[in-house]
Amino acid sequence: MSTPLTTTTVRILFEGQELEVPAGISVAAAVAGYAHPGHTCKHPVDGSGRAPFCFMGVCFECLMEINGLPDVQSCLVTVEEGMQVRRQPLPESIKL
Amino acid sequence: MNRRTDLLVIGAGPAGLAAAVSARDCGLEVTLIDEQAAPGGQLFRNIESPLGQQALQARERAQGMELVRAFRASGAAYCPKTTIWGLEPGRVSCTLEGVPATLEASAIIVAPGAMERPVPFPGWTLPGVMGAGGADILLRSGGTLDKDPAAPVVLAGNGPLLLLLAGHLLQAGVKIVAWLDTGCWSQRLRALPLMPAAALDPAYLNKGVKMALQVLKGKIPLIRGVSDIRALGEGQLEQVSYRKRGKRYLLGAATLLRHEGIIPRTHILNSLRIEHHWDRVQRYWYPLLDQDGATSIAGLFLAGDAGYVHGGDASQLKGSMSGVAAARYLGVISKEEAADRSAAPRKQLQTMRISRGYLRHLFAPHPQLFKVPDETMVCRCECVTAGEIRKAVAEGCTEVNEVKLFSRCGMGPCQGRMCGPALAEITAAACSTGVESVGSLRIRQPFRPVSLENYCDLHHPLPDQQP
Amino acid sequence: MSTTAREHDIIIVGGGISGVALAYGLADRGRQITLLDGPTATDKASRTNVGLIWCQSKFAHLPDYASLAFLSARLFPELSRELSEVSGLEIPVNYRGGLIPCLGEEEYSSRADYIDRLRQVLEEYPGEMISRSQLERKLPAITFGPEVTGAAWCEADGIIDPLALLRAYKVALTRVGVTTLKTLVHQVEPLAGGGYRLHTATGPLECQQLVLAAGLANRRLANFAIPDLPVHADKGQVLLVERLPQVMPIPMLGVTQTFGGTVIIGFRHEYVGHDTQVVPSAVASEGQWAIRVWPALGKRRLIRTWSGLRVMPKDSQAIYSRLPGHPGVTLVNTHSAVTLAAFHTRLLADYLLGGELPELARKMTLNRFGFAS
Numbered sequence: 001m002s003t004p005l006t007t008t009t010v011r012i013l014f015e016g017q018e019l020e021v022p023a024g025i026s027v028a029a030a031v032a033g034y035a036h037p038g039h040t041c042k043h044p045v046d047g048s049g050r051a052p053f054c055f056m057g058v059c060f061e062c063l064m065e066i067n068g069l070p071d072v073q074s075c076l077v078t079v080e081e082g083m084q085v086r087r088q089p090l091p092e093s094i095k096l
Numbered sequence: 097m098n099r100r101t102d103l104l105v106i107g108a109g110p111a112g113l114a115a116a117v118s119a120r121d122c123g124l125e126v127t128l129i130d131e132q133a134a135p136g137g138q139l140f141r142n143i144e145s146p147l148g149q150q151a152l153q154a155r156e157r158a159q160g161m162e163l164v165r166a167f168r169a170s171g172a173a174y175c176p177k178t179t180i181w182g183l184e185p186g187r188v189s190c191t192l193e194g195v196p197a198t199l200e201a202s203a204i205i206v207a208p209g210a211m212e213r214p215v216p217f218p219g220w221t222l223p224g225v226m227g228a229g230g231a232d233i234l235l236r237s238g239g240t241l242d243k244d245p246a247a248p249v250v251l252a253g254n255g256p257l258l259l260l261l262a263g264h265l266l267q268a269g270v271k272i273v274a275w276l277d278t279g280c281w282s283q284r285l286r287a288l289p290l291m292p293a294a295a296l297d298p299a300y301l302n303k304g305v306k307m308a309l310q311v312l313k314g315k316i317p318l319i320r321g322v323s324d325i326r327a328l329g330e331g332q333l334e335q336v337s338y339r340k341r342g343k344r345y346l347l348g349a350a351t352l353l354r355h356e357g358i359i360p361r362t363h364i365l366n367s368l369r370i371e372h373h374w375d376r377v378q379r380y381w382y383p384l385l386d387q388d389g390a391t392s393i394a395g396l397f398l399a400g401d402a403g404y405v406h407g408g409d410a411s412q413l414k415g416s417m418s419g420v421a422a423a424r425y426l427g428v429i430s431k432e433e434a435a436d437r438s439a440a441p442r443k444q445l446q447t448m449r450i451s452r453g454y455l456r457h458l459f460a461p462h463p464q465l466f467k468v469p470d471e472t473m474v475c476r477c478e479c480v481t482a483g484e485i486r487k488a489v490a491e492g493c494t495e496v497n498e499v500k501l502f503s504r505c506g507m508g509p510c511q512g513r514m515c516g517p518a519l520a521e522i523t524a525a526a527c528s529t530g531v532e533s534v535g536s537l538r539i540r541q542p543f544r545p546v547s548l549e550n551y552c553d554l555h556h557p558l559p560d561q562q563p
Numbered sequence: 564m565s566t567t568a569r570e571h572d573i574i575i576v577g578g579g580i581s582g583v584a585l586a587y588g589l590a591d592r593g594r595q596i597t598l599l600d601g602p603t604a605t606d607k608a609s610r611t612n613v614g615l616i617w618c619q620s621k622f623a624h625l626p627d628y629a630s631l632a633f634l635s636a637r638l639f640p641e642l643s644r645e646l647s648e649v650s651g652l653e654i655p656v657n658y659r660g661g662l663i664p665c666l667g668e669e670e671y672s673s674r675a676d677y678i679d680r681l682r683q684v685l686e687e688y689p690g691e692m693i694s695r696s697q698l699e700r701k702l703p704a705i706t707f708g709p710e711v712t713g714a715a716w717c718e719a720d721g722i723i724d725p726l727a728l729l730r731a732y733k734v735a736l737t738r739v740g741v742t743t744l745k746t747l748v749h750q751v752e753p754l755a756g757g758g759y760r761l762h763t764a765t766g767p768l769e770c771q772q773l774v775l776a777a778g779l780a781n782r783r784l785a786n787f788a789i790p791d792l793p794v795h796a797d798k799g800q801v802l803l804v805e806r807l808p809q810v811m812p813i814p815m816l817g818v819t820q821t822f823g824g825t826v827i828i829g830f831r832h833e834y835v836g837h838d839t840q841v842v843p844s845a846v847a848s849e850g851q852w853a854i855r856v857w858p859a860l861g862k863r864r865l866i867r868t869w870s871g872l873r874v875m876p877k878d879s880q881a882i883y884s885r886l887p888g889h890p891g892v893t894l895v896n897t898h899s900a901v902t903l904a905a906f907h908t909r910l911l912a913d914y915l916l917g918g919e920l921p922e923l924a925r926k927m928t929l930n931r932f933g934f935a936s
Contacts, residue, residue, distance in 0.1 A: 007146055022147055024133055025237035033239015038332050039223045044806055044824075045479040049331050051223035053476075055230035056138060057131055057544070058211050058361075060477060060510045061221075071545070071805070071864055075233075076179060078133040091808045091824075096705060096859045182843065189843070478823075491734055494745060495603045501610055502730045504823070509805060509866050535603070540867045541841065548804055548850050549861035557848035563663065563817030563830035 107207035109137020111400025114415030122423030224333025228355035388421035477508020579609035611871025614725035619717030661720025690717030801829030
């Protein structure tokens with residue numbers, strides 16, 4: 001089941017940049033707190049840049065692509081070794 | 097893990113953990129599910145790691161560590177990283193470590209906790225603007241607010257969490273260039289007559305005083321009587337502007353953290369049409385519950401700050417009581433035993449509520465808080481402005497669900513979690529009436545998005561109909 | 564309750580699509596029109612609607628009703644332009660036709676048979692069956708599931724943003740002198756000397772002529788004349804999938820992309836009274852059908868489910884009728900309020916003012932249920 005948090009770290013990739021972050025934290029916290037990327041998503045309605053706001057699953061501003069899957073609420077996902085994280089892709093690129 | 101159990105607890109914050117522990121104590125089979133990877137909720141987030149521990153004062157840290165230890169030892173089944181998106185009486189639909197699942201239980205205790213009151217203002221969608229709670233989570237994750245840890249930070253708002261956050265930021269060596277106080281002094285004065293009761297709970301008072309002293313020592317420039325805060329910048333926060341005594345001021349800032357108090361998370365109970373009441377001082381909806389957290393649906397309980405915000409230690413007591421009440425509901429313990437088990441926490445909770453009565457007024461949101469300019473984006477999901485809400489009202493809408501339909505405010509994936517309070521306040525102001533009479537957004541399941549195929553696979557479909 | 568009732572000329576009860584469409588049609592007739600709209604908490608079929616303007620593949624057994632839909636669709640473009648102008652609001656609308664996807668050969672051929680029948684009874688029918696590859700050419704951005712064999716296609720269909728339409732009507736009403744009152748009508752009382760008194764949540768109102776367009780509430784409001792109006796609640800349940808890029812230039816029945824980009828899935832009809840509980844297994848069956856039609860949808864996120872009650876006359880056909888014994892009361896009930904809105908606005912005013920029904924609607928009175936008018 002779950003592993004208690006320790007100070008061990010994991011490495012994830014954000015837009016190809018390697019980040020070493022504490023194990024057990026959320027992807028949103030890892031990206032916002034360690035990569036400082038500015039925006040992590042362009043809003044599909046007005047095109048403005050957005051970034052994680054609440055970090056606790058309320059606001060839906062932290063949507064990112066995690067391991068190839070878009071639209072993930074990254075504040076609800078725990079970092080894992082080797083995880084590939086990208087900014088939320090524009091909706092036009094979704095294959096339907 | 098059993099898919100069918102006596103008691104399902106939703107949420108691993110102080111209330112959920114205490115509920116699981118007390119229900120296990122009464123001999124129930126208990127499963128606890130939670131969104132996070134580790135127990136603790138928001139208050140005790142990451143408490144099993146040094147990162148989370150150092151964010152708390154000694155007394156709270158000890159309390160949290162003891163609670164989590166008791167939970168781990170309780171024998172309750174624990175499902176972290178589990179997102180719940182559906183709840184019917186006796187049954188929960190969720191995504192359990194990435195796999196959709198249905199869990200059944202004879203009783204359910206919902207403990208979703210509280211969230212920051214979302215207050216829109218011009219520019220609040222800019223990267224660099226965050227809720228104070230969000231920033232606190234960032235710090236507890238070992239991260240920094242900006243690439244340059246010394247980049248200027250502005251705090252704004254009114255509420256206990258801001259005090260706590262300021263302490264954490266000072267500890268982390270962050271440069272806070274201003275604290276913009278948006279509180280209302282005439283309301284704060286109403287707290288005065290209630291303050292002597294604070295002496296009933298000296299440890300809590302001590303904690304508050306300690307936090308305040310820490311902030312004073314940090315010499316944060318405190319600017320009182322602030323209104324009309326705006327975040328400015330091209331694609332990123334660059335400046336914060338505000339008004340004080342009719343004059344506008346400008347500050348350079350890389351980060352703006354706003355906090356306007358804590359409100360219950362009511363989505364789950366709202367979707368089940370449980371009756372809610374309006375608190376006219378704290379300005380939020382809270383569900384109608386009995387003293388043990390029982391809702392009007394048999395076997396469904398609510399524990400903790402989601403019922404009314406009294407704070408973490410109060411939530412723990414409420415959790416204990418609801419765990420006992422669930423055991424009584426299932427007939428596992430007698431009425432007398434239930435009364436016996438609940439007596440101590442009930443008494444403690446009562447003292448707490450009396451001793452903290454002043455907080456309700458001290459940190460009451462400013463009545464003009466939602467008087468934002470027309471161009472302010474209220475609904476972040478659908479990009480709906482305050483002006484569009486006011487326009488819908490001018491056309492004759494008098495109820496929030498009606499305004500939602502004609503303006504799209506609240507129609508996005510967050511289901512009005514971020515815009516609901518502002519939508520109600522702006523609608524009420526435009527209708528020249530109280531928030532109680534414009535209603536609250538009707539919440540639909542799923543509470544959180546779930547892939548269509550996961551949803552359909554889980555709910556065995558009825559025989560086909562065709563369009 | 565106060566006994567001084569305000570006197571009105573014509574009162575229309577119901578602020579849904581039917582009520583506003585009728586009120587707008589009456590606006591330039593020199594009469595004083597008052598529209599009564601109930602609170603949000605009441606059943607509001609107009610607000611749980613996809614907005615299809617739908618003519619094709621229905622009512623082969625009721626050719627007049629089928630023709631009425633085609634007629635109304637032809638009146639729509641000019642009406643929506645006018646409403647936009649008068650209200651100053653944009654109404655997203657698309658008149659590029661409509662599609663009904665078919666799964667498997669059997670479904671395809673039975674749909675084809677039905678359309679043949681319609682062609683016979685209607686003489687003229689602007690639609691046909693199209694093959695899978697023709698369907699793919701019409702909706703090139705969608706990859707259809709392997710079971711999709713083709714579709715029924717009709718150029719007369721379309722889709723309109725139903726909330727924008729309702730909103731535009733409401734705003735337009737204020738510009739053409741119709742008064743809208745927000746109140747709930749509890750009861751209608753015929754007055755001895757002619758006219759009617761409406762007991763409402765905000766006090767009594769009196770009028771000479773009354774139009775009941777209150778959907779399911781018509782059953783309650785008309786019961787002074789008809790104890791059992793043959794109109795019932797037909798429950799629909801829908802799923803809403805998150806916003807996608809615009810890939811459906813032509814709407815499909817059952818799985819329809821909205822102007823906002825979200826996709827609404829739903830087609831069930833259930834007769835369960837006023838129950839509006841969403842049944843997960845019921846919506847799941849709709850979702851599974853949609854995934855068979857459009858597999859990529861399965862990976863997209865479901866963000867809401869909800870249900871609503873259609874207003875369904877017993878034989879599915881609209882009711883336009885005077886109430887038996889009450890020539891001053893006209894009753895309108897239809898489950899195609901969006902499609903027929905243009906007809907209601909443009910061609911029903913004379914009837915509401917005491918004249919004759921248009922030719923096509925002559926047989927749509929309550930007489931068909933055995934009530935004498």
